[in-house]
Amino acid sequence: MKFDCIIIGGGISGLTAGIRCVKEGLHTAIISSGMSALHFSSGSIDVLGYINNKVVYKPFEALDTLTGTIAQHPYTKCGKPLIIEALQFFKQECETQNVYLFDNENLNHFHVTALGTLKPTYFSQRSVFNEDVYNRFKSMKKIVIVNFEGYRDFHPQLAAAQLSKHALFANCEIIAKSIDMPQLQDLTRHPHEFRSIDIARIFEDEENVYRIADAIRLAAEGADFVVIPAFMGIHNFNQIHNMLQSRTRLLIYEVPTLPPSILGLRIDNALKSRFAQLGGVYIAGDKVVRAEINNDVVQAVYTANHPENPLEAKFYILSTGSFFSGGMISEFNNIYEPVFKLKLHYEPERNKWYSPQFFYKNSHPFLEYGVVTDENLRPYDSNNNIIQNVYCSGAILAHYNPIREGCGSGVAISTAYKAANQIISLYKLMR
Amino acid sequence: MKTLETDVIIIGGGATGCGVLRDCTLRGINAVLIEKNDIASGTTGRNHGLLHSGARYAVKDLESATECINENRILKKIAWHCIEPTGGLFVTLPEDDPTYHNRLLESCKFAGIDAKEISIKKALAIEPNLNPNILSAIWVPDGTIDPFRLASANILDSVERGATVFTHTEVERIMLKQNQVAGVQCYDKVTKEYFEVYAPIIVNASGVWGQHLCSTAGIELKMFPSKGSMVIIDYRINNVVVNRCRVPSDGDIIVPGDTVSLIGTTSRKVSYDKIDELIVDDDEIDVLLADGEKLIPNVSRARVLRAYCGVRPLVAVSGEMDGREISRGVVLIDHKERDNVQGLITIAGGKLMTYRLMAEMTTDLVAKKIGNNKGCVTHKIPLPGSEKRVGYTKKIKYFSGIPNSVVGSTHYRHGERVHNILSLQKRNYGLICECEMVTLGEVEYAIKNLKVKDLVDLRRRTRIGMGPCQGELCAYRAAGLFTEFGQFTPDTSTKLLKDFLEERFKGMKPVLWGDGLREFEFTYWIYQGLFGLGLVEEEEQ
Numbered sequence: 001m002k003f004d005c006i007i008i009g010g011g012i013s014g015l016t017a018g019i020r021c022v023k024e025g026l027h028t029a030i031i032s033s034g035m036s037a038l039h040f041s042s043g044s045i046d047v048l049g050y051i052n053n054k055v056v057y058k059p060f061e062a063l064d065t066l067t068g069t070i071a072q073h074p075y076t077k078c079g080k081p082l083i084i085e086a087l088q089f090f091k092q093e094c095e096t097q098n099v100y101l102f103d104n105e106n107l108n109h110f111h112v113t114a115l116g117t118l119k120p121t122y123f124s125q126r127s128v129f130n131e132d133v134y135n136r137f138k139s140m141k142k143i144v145i146v147n148f149e150g151y152r153d154f155h156p157q158l159a160a161a162q163l164s165k166h167a168l169f170a171n172c173e174i175i176a177k178s179i180d181m182p183q184l185q186d187l188t189r190h191p192h193e194f195r196s197i198d199i200a201r202i203f204e205d206e207e208n209v210y211r212i213a214d215a216i217r218l219a220a221e222g223a224d225f226v227v228i229p230a231f232m233g234i235h236n237f238n239q240i241h242n243m244l245q246s247r248t249r250l251l252i253y254e255v256p257t258l259p260p261s262i263l264g265l266r267i268d269n270a271l272k273s274r275f276a277q278l279g280g281v282y283i284a285g286d287k288v289v290r291a292e293i294n295n296d297v298v299q300a301v302y303t304a305n306h307p308e309n310p311l312e313a314k315f316y317i318l319s320t321g322s323f324f325s326g327g328m329i330s331e332f333n334n335i336y337e338p339v340f341k342l343k344l345h346y347e348p349e350r351n352k353w354y355s356p357q358f359f360y361k362n363s364h365p366f367l368e369y370g371v372v373t374d375e376n377l378r379p380y381d382s383n384n385n386i387i388q389n390v391y392c393s394g395a396i397l398a399h400y401n402p403i404r405e406g407c408g409s410g411v412a413i414s415t416a417y418k419a420a421n422q423i424i425s426l427y428k429l430m431r
Numbered sequence: 432m433k434t435l436e437t438d439v440i441i442i443g444g445g446a447t448g449c450g451v452l453r454d455c456t457l458r459g460i461n462a463v464l465i466e467k468n469d470i471a472s473g474t475t476g477r478n479h480g481l482l483h484s485g486a487r488y489a490v491k492d493l494e495s496a497t498e499c500i501n502e503n504r505i506l507k508k509i510a511w512h513c514i515e516p517t518g519g520l521f522v523t524l525p526e527d528d529p530t531y532h533n534r535l536l537e538s539c540k541f542a543g544i545d546a547k548e549i550s551i552k553k554a555l556a557i558e559p560n561l562n563p564n565i566l567s568a569i570w571v572p573d574g575t576i577d578p579f580r581l582a583s584a585n586i587l588d589s590v591e592r593g594a595t596v597f598t599h600t601e602v603e604r605i606m607l608k609q610n611q612v613a614g615v616q617c618y619d620k621v622t623k624e625y626f627e628v629y630a631p632i633i634v635n636a637s638g639v640w641g642q643h644l645c646s647t648a649g650i651e652l653k654m655f656p657s658k659g660s661m662v663i664i665d666y667r668i669n670n671v672v673v674n675r676c677r678v679p680s681d682g683d684i685i686v687p688g689d690t691v692s693l694i695g696t697t698s699r700k701v702s703y704d705k706i707d708e709l710i711v712d713d714d715e716i717d718v719l720l721a722d723g724e725k726l727i728p729n730v731s732r733a734r735v736l737r738a739y740c741g742v743r744p745l746v747a748v749s750g751e752m753d754g755r756e757i758s759r760g761v762v763l764i765d766h767k768e769r770d771n772v773q774g775l776i777t778i779a780g781g782k783l784m785t786y787r788l789m790a791e792m793t794t795d796l797v798a799k800k801i802g803n804n805k806g807c808v809t810h811k812i813p814l815p816g817s818e819k820r821v822g823y824t825k826k827i828k829y830f831s832g833i834p835n836s837v838v839g840s841t842h843y844r845h846g847e848r849v850h851n852i853l854s855l856q857k858r859n860y861g862l863i864c865e866c867e868m869v870t871l872g873e874v875e876y877a878i879k880n881l882k883v884k885d886l887v888d889l890r891r892r893t894r895i896g897m898g899p900c901q902g903e904l905c906a907y908r909a910a911g912l913f914t915e916f917g918q919f920t921p922d923t924s925t926k927l928l929k930d931f932l933e934e935r936f937k938g939m940k941p942v943l944w945g946d947g948l949r950e951f952e953f954t955y956w957i958y959q960g961l962f963g964l965g966l967v968e969e970e971e972q
Binding site: 037040041042113114115117118119149150152153155157158160161162185190191192194256258259261322323324326329330331332333350351353354357358359363364366367402403408 | 713834857858860861862863865871904907908910911914915920921922924925929932933935936940943944945948949951952953955956957958959960961962963964965966967
């Protein structure tokens, strides 16, 4: 099979690049080995949340500081204008699939975590941040955090206690409630089948939504604001949100839960369906195992399911993610990139990969390991030669720490956009 | 300040201390046990969980071997729910001295251990993952024992019979009145309160930590700390204990335990001031994996879950000796004889296997001192959970409606006490830890009945967070239940969660590569990326 562009990796970065390429008329394929990191993400898009462990309120101002000091940071290679353009592109593409992303007019806003901590982020879905939330927030007197009896992955008491401590909520009463609706639990056979995804399916049924709304109204008497685990549907989330809000006359806010994260799943679905809608080819459940490289140009890749049939393209984007997603593989005393055997940035001694504590202030060094690229995001092979038709994007890139800097999705989107841009302009030149 | 009076104070909640508490209680002697961390949190919980047949000691230490096989038989009766009578093999590799095989067989015969030579073909049929190049094989009645459950069952029985137990409570010093012990000064690390307990008899069962404890009474007791490290392999790659048939050395045993397998053990001298901050060295991991692979070649392809180490509580006799050279025999000291301190007894040395015998010897001395003439019955009365031996299939039938795997795991861990844990209410049997099939009901039972004060304690009682994911999802699920079922504020629960993840990380660090690193990255994403747990402290300030 022949394509203009093959993207290896179907997470947020690969999908963003894929949509951009296919929109510009490139015959594009994405090869995805399975569920991506979106399934355990907050579903909000972080651009830059922290610098030197301090919360960032103005991400685009902070970006100047960052790109001015860390030359190898992927954001430095992208540049601010491109990052802004990429974010707008991403927002618009999500909107085509009815996932509406809201920002705080170029400022970060906070989203509430399941533990009641606050994390700075840039875009959030409507049930997490919007104008109503922003306006109502200032006069808020009472918040009720609700769980549904039988759901094991959320403890509203912990969230309520933590949230209460925050100065922003000094004048606000925050309480935890549990809603017992046996009829919901009866829809599943075993108690461990009552997961976020199962409950989100229950929410997709209109009759259930009415019953749930009534239960929420009872539990949240006198409140302005109700926080629930993110259950409000996988497909019809906008309608469900509207129905719940109008029937309860309350603001309903969603908190991302333990995986599977429904908020992340919505973004994943939106990007996949957008890519398919535009005519992209999404190869799911397969994995690139081998590449044929001649004179620093990738000729073809081979997958586990089709070891004999080459998949050929003019350009390739490697968006295979970090260790967890299989983008890099670590061994006893070695780390390598399995598809193209690219040059990596890492420390050879294993005991330098991690920090002394789990929650060490400066996070862990291994999160900054990854592929070394030139400023156009093209990687090097082990002989230090640039591979001409490959670009890298997302968590496989070195020299940034997505968690410490709170920039995982922003980097994924920006570098995908940049990689796609270059492929598109070369493609147009070639025609 | 709170004060308390009793007949005997037992210091140390390892297997020996718990055994002494139970023995005293069964003889009608009032006893209080004080443990500075958790039950079985020291050496007891940091070994390979082997139910020795005694064969390992037969060649060099006949006395230990005989003790082992006797206790092996007793424990199978009184603590069957803590034991898996898997059986074990001693296999000779091509590079090993072939004469050791016969010496082992003869010595076992002499010690009364039922060891028999089996064909290589049969050994491979019993343990298909075994190295096919072995030269010979011996079958022995080894097994596995869960030290956490064993110690906890001793505590549970004692408490149900009226004993008092303080965990997370440090003994600051032993108080003397002239040459007679008067009691102990204690500090409760959870409530941050000081209190005193008075008794005419104090049993020092604090193992290697006894050196410091005795010094508070002005007594010199020199311990000889020797570190033993082990690695845990994800999944149970062997079903019987596999020993290497040679003079004891590093990396010569692979023990199956619950859902995992464990490669043991190294032996390294450590200085006394380092015993609370031991870490597994990278070269120990190299040795264990390399030698483990020789016994079961699959080891090289398995994922390593974690590495940990314990300190052997050996009492130094004399000179500079290797940890293996010293006898692992029992040391019972009446400090009246040795140091002219009336009422103080030290019980040390020995092994997990002989905890009950050590407790019996100690309690005999206690009984003699206070004029109690009831004999020991701990070898006859089963521990809670082992009262009745009911098969797995019967239990499944009884709890029909609950998934078999849930009933099986709960029964496996708690024996007859499964009836105090499981109920047909749907919420009760919802899984909190999927790796180890720990239900909400089991967590509730442990928090309410088993002296659980944090998530690490809960892990020792239930195996929560011990499986492949090392507490990825269950840690948060269980943390909230401390607020629901125990006297814990939400803030405390959040703090327990953070502490637990830090504790798990200690054992993951030395083996952080491959799938272990992937898993850790995922866990880090969840707890720091998604939950912002590391931010908790900052927000407080």
